[in-house]
Amino acid sequence: MVTKRVSLVAVAVGASLGLAACQSSTAGGSGAGGDSGMIKQLTFPSDAPNTIGGLVDYNPYSPNALTKTWLYEPLMVRNGLSCEVTPWLATDFEWTDGAKGLTFTIREGVKWSDGKPFTAKDVAFTLNLGKKYPGIDRAGLWNDTFGAAATSVTAEGNQVRIAFGGNAAPKFDELIKLQILPEHVYSAVGDASKYIDKNPVATGPFKVGSYNGRRLVLQRRADYWQADKVKVQQLVLEGQFDAAQASLKLRSGQLDAYWGEIPNPQRAFVDADPKTNHFYYAPNGTTVLSPNVEKKPFTDAKFREALAPAINRQEISDKGTYGIMKPASQTGLKLPLAAKLLPEELAKQETVTKFDPAKANELLDAAGYTKGADGKRTNPDGSPLTLTFSVQAGWIDYQAMADVIVRNLNEVGVTSKVVATAPESVDAQKKSGDYQMLLEYLHGGCEVAKNLGAKLASNQIPTKTTILPNVQRYKDPEVDATVEELSATVDPAEQKRLVGDLVNTMMTEYPVTSLIYAPARIIYNSDKAVGWPSEADPYAQPSDDRLLILTRLRAPGSDS
Structure with missing residues (x-):
């Protein structure tokens, strides 16, 4: 063939x-x-x-x-x-x-x-x-x-x-x-x-x-x-x-294009001369919340699912990217750009998780994480439920996003706090698995087996010396088999079927929670x-x- x-x-x-x-x-x-x-x-x-x-x-x-x-x-x-x-x-x-x-x-x-x-x-x-x-x-x-x-x-x-x-x-x-x-x-x-x-x-x-x-x-x-x-x-x-x-040189005409980050480019650059000053932040991948699925309570897929509607993605975009980047699809795909890969049953559905604290509370209750008189939830066995969010100190956008997430979780009774540490310390946590929650990147490249597939494959779990894509440590033999099949085919129909299986895992198991799209930037005259x-x-x-x-x-x- x-x-x-x-x-x-x-x-x-x-x-x-x-x-x-x-x-x-x-x-x-x-x-x-x-x-x-x-x-x-x-x-x-x-x-x-x-x-x-x-x-x-x-x-x-x-x-x-x-x-x-x-x-x-x-x-x-x-x-x-x-x-x-x-x-x-x-x-x-x-x-x-x-x-x-x-x-x-x-x-x-x-x-x-x-x-x-x-x-x-x-x-x-x-x-x-x-x-x-x-x-x-x-x-x-x-x-x-x-x-x-x-x-x-x-x-x-x-x-x-x-x-x-x-x-x-x-x-x-x-x-x-x-x-x-x-x-x-x-x-x-x-x-x-x-x-x-x-x-x-x-x-x-x-x-x-x-x-x-x-x-x-x-x-x-x-x-x-x-x-x-x-x-x-x-x-x-x-x-x-x-x-x-960069902002000064762009505005003065000493630069014609810049690919780095300028906070609030609309205000810092475009508003000075909207006729000639522009920016385009394209979706390059997805910023995701990565729980450690080997540690309770994140071993429970129902708990992971319940947290998703508790998070205000639009506020995350507003605080982390000045409202530029859109809330991301839970499929792990860049939509609508990759819509042709979606299973038919999802093609016409909304796959961005809606901010719905009432729904989050309902799901947490149903999963056994009950709320006490003090408004704080406990684990199903009655033990205290406390989460720690590791974030890279100095990464202003990540810190802003983490602050929103922690506030949202506390509002539904899940006691949470942010701990900011040096970026190399967070990297060490990714390698060792010694963390509960952190922010990560899911690459949105065209070879889905290497991107979404690698995020879910058990052979891509970080080692003590190397950070690999599956930081959350998700394991499922059926998913591994799907990624292996996807890696071996160039048939478009087969690719769509297999990507659909990975998308279903994202939508039902919540190995990571999609937040907002991450940008590829250009700011230009x-x-x-x-x-x-x-x-x-x-x-x-x-x-x-x-x-x-x-x-x-x-x-x-x-x-x-």
Whole structure:
């Protein structure tokens, strides 16, 4: 059986979005390029760590790379919101033998920045480097973490074939993100993870113009394989800014986009000039309440369920995110973006738990957690019921959320308190399991087996040395079997059925309690460029899909 899962629709969708952006833009603005849509310059914060000093290194697999975005390119770009795939250096892919073989068709006509042709051999070379030097195997291609390890990678003509020792479907997302290296350069450097690349030879939209130790200037490549879509003539990467600095630089025009957090961006930035100042916080995953299900009373699923309606999610959003992020679905999926994965019986139901203290009281009573004359509840055996909420000191949003939750629980008679400790102390509690409640993140990526599945799988419970996704320590052999099946299939109907089983676990067992969606942020000016992703046009996940965003940007007033 051959299964193909590439969405070339994404190309057409992107084109229409780009057109819509140009039609809706306003004339004028610094750097406008008339009908050509060209933008003279955009300035973004530096990609590089703030500890590297003036070290010159463009190796995308180095922790100290000056940029990991704009020079070396991936095989494909998957929209982190819609999960549609946009072909990039690869134009197509096919799964074969279930999910034991994967073939990429490599784009022809692409040139490296030194003029040499890019070929399938460069792709095979890069993937095989991960076997020799595990430090660059970011996709886990050569190990059995979430899918079987590869047994071979070969290139023939314009195709690259990967053979796996078993089903490897969950590796896809990370695999297509791997940045491809030129064999004619990197074959002579030894361990590619340690190579200092001072003169990058890449396929990307820019080449290095200058770097003075703090300011990296990138110049548009006229010979880039999709140069007609790149309208930014010069990209400047400079500085790493805290919220206050970023807000000032955005308002003054010294920054054109920022991907960090600015508290209350509406008031701090947008209100200063609503015509050009904007932000888009897309749902990237879910902030969840993680109880330790190995400790009473959280061993009782009825107790976990009863707490859910006691929590005011809108107030959590207001206090933790200034009302920006919406209350999250208990399914563990990002809705409505992932609605196609929902079981039919849930498709038309409200899956965000309603704030209903009366319902919480009713469920607690029914589960045997009775309320005494003092208004405080006890365990079914009559012992005192007291909960401690561990939260990272200094994490202002988490602390604000925890305060709301604890107040809500006390209001329904569940005696609770917040204990703020150093973030590393909370990490230690996750590893040891020595906690009752804490806030956690449930990743909302497109490979559900690696995200929601990992949150529920017993082999993903943290160890004494490593934090793994199943912090709450949930165990169910049937769920483990479902995750294993989901990891092994690329059939959409089977995926939907299996995801439905995981969703049912979330909705009935409450292994974690969904609170609000967690953001992927972009805060930007539209005076020099339009076509940014927005809630109206969510064509890209704003923090990760930056190459895709680049191909949509145009000068204000241009006709595209």
